[in-house]
Amino acid sequence: MSDSLTEYALEKLAEIEAAGLTRKLIPTDRTQAAYLSRGGRDYVSFSCNDYLNLATHPVVKAAAIEATQKYGTGAGASRLITGNYSLLPALEQRLAAFKEAEDCVVFGSGYLANTGIIPTLVGAADLVLADELSHACLLAGSRLSGAAEYRFLHNDLNHLEKLLAAHREQHNHCLILTDGVFSMDGDLAPVHELAALAEKYDAWLMVDDAHGLGVVSGGKGSSVQNGSRANIPLQMGTLSKAIGSYGGYVCTSKAVADLLRNRARTLVYSTGMPPAAAAAALAALDIIENDANRVARPMEHAKNFCRSLNLAQPHSPIVPIVLGAPERALSAAGKLEDQGFLVTAIRPPTVPEGTARLRITFTSDHKAGDVDALAAAIREHVL
Numbered sequence: 001m002s003d004s005l006t007e008y009a010l011e012k013l014a015e016i017e018a019a020g021l022t023r024k025l026i027p028t029d030r031t032q033a034a035y036l037s038r039g040g041r042d043y044v045s046f047s048c049n050d051y052l053n054l055a056t057h058p059v060v061k062a063a064a065i066e067a068t069q070k071y072g073t074g075a076g077a078s079r080l081i082t083g084n085y086s087l088l089p090a091l092e093q094r095l096a097a098f099k100e101a102e103d104c105v106v107f108g109s110g111y112l113a114n115t116g117i118i119p120t121l122v123g124a125a126d127l128v129l130a131d132e133l134s135h136a137c138l139l140a141g142s143r144l145s146g147a148a149e150y151r152f153l154h155n156d157l158n159h160l161e162k163l164l165a166a167h168r169e170q171h172n173h174c175l176i177l178t179d180g181v182f183s184m185d186g187d188l189a190p191v192h193e194l195a196a197l198a199e200k201y202d203a204w205l206m207v208d209d210a211h212g213l214g215v216v217s218g219g220k221g222s223s224v225q226n227g228s229r230a231n232i233p234l235q236m237g238t239l240s241k242a243i244g245s246y247g248g249y250v251c252t253s254k255a256v257a258d259l260l261r262n263r264a265r266t267l268v269y270s271t272g273m274p275p276a277a278a279a280a281a282l283a284a285l286d287i288i289e290n291d292a293n294r295v296a297r298p299m300e301h302a303k304n305f306c307r308s309l310n311l312a313q314p315h316s317p318i319v320p321i322v323l324g325a326p327e328r329a330l331s332a333a334g335k336l337e338d339q340g341f342l343v344t345a346i347r348p349p350t351v352p353e354g355t356a357r358l359r360i361t362f363t364s365d366h367k368a369g370d371v372d373a374l375a376a377a378i379r380e381h382v383l
């Protein structure tokens with residue numbers, strides 16, 4: 001190969017390989033609930049974000065099939081043209097009620113939501129302050145907005161306040177960004193304290209609850225902590241994790257929702273999500289509201305697992321085992337795979353340099369025996 005495009009790609013790939021960071025797409029069929037098949041072999045998966053195993057739940061699947069029969073496989077256009085089939089406003093109302101907000105806007109995915117919302121609300125004259133471990137798509141939205149951006153140390157309220165004191169006045173509006181449940185660490189943002197700081201400095205707080213809804217605080221999500229809902233004007237999240245479907249959303253005031261419907265480019269210029277995805281999300285929300293045992297189980301599994309390995313008590317069903325070098329994480333994941341457990345190694349740039357890890361997620365349909373067996377395998381082969 002001598003063309004410069006191919007040469008460029010090969011050079012880049014060689015660099016990635018030398019750093020131990022090559023990634024591969026592996027055909028994987030999630031056959032049922034917490035189990036999957038890969039390369040002709042069955043595994044117990046501890047890597048899916050389908051925390052409640054609703055993606056394969058018969059009632060959720062039936063709802064998706066029925067919606068496909070009724071509305072077809074695709075929305076056919078942007079929601080502002082002809083793509084706003086009636087399940088979408090129904091889903092928005094349902095999510096707004098769930099999050100105790102006035103209104104809600106649904107996007108094609110969580111990534112599309114964040115890269116649409118943030119540049120609609122802030123621009124070059126404004127300030128974004130983001131937790132340093134915020135999800136990549138919050139940071140992508142911030143970059144797209146052109147606002148001045150500073151990162152505060154993870155969950156460090158003192159550092160955030162220092163940045164507010166130093167920079168807030170020089171900017172018109174200020175947006176504070178954080179995950180509610182941190183996707184690679186499983187800890188929670190201190191939402192009440194963040195809301196208080198936002199109010200003190202006239203900043204707008206946006207919390208990404210991708211791993212919270214259906215999972216923490218009895219399923220209510222990370223905006224509810226210590227029994228009360230924090231004052232978060234932008235409660236963003238995804239339908240692709242505990243909801244078991246696909247799509248993103250933000251619950252907010254009616255005025256902000258209307259502004260997003262007019263201006264968020266990822267809503268205006270992107271096709272509405274497929275009807276099956278919206279119907280599945282509605283059916284999943286029913287289950288989350290009515291099946292407290294299913295909602296409680298991922299957290300119970302995580303607690304039992306941590307207790308048996310003497311790890312700190314978890315705040316969510318995401319439990320990281322930080323190993324350091326990428327090769328160590330890969331080798332640990334390989335050993336677990338040999339034992340029939342799928343626990344993906346997470347490496348930079350998804351996590352900071354030097355913190356490659358196993359990221360373990362627990363789900364409702366794991367059996368107590370699966371969790372015990374994983375703990376035993378980790379004790380023997382990893383720790």
Ligand SMILES: *Cc1c(COP(=O)(O)O)cnc(C)c1O
Pocket residue numbers: 109110111112135137179183208210211238239240246247248
């Ligand atoms: C997964 C994730 C997203 C992206 O959501 P998708 O619907 O998968 O695009 C956004 N934020 C966080 C914190 C996530 O974990």
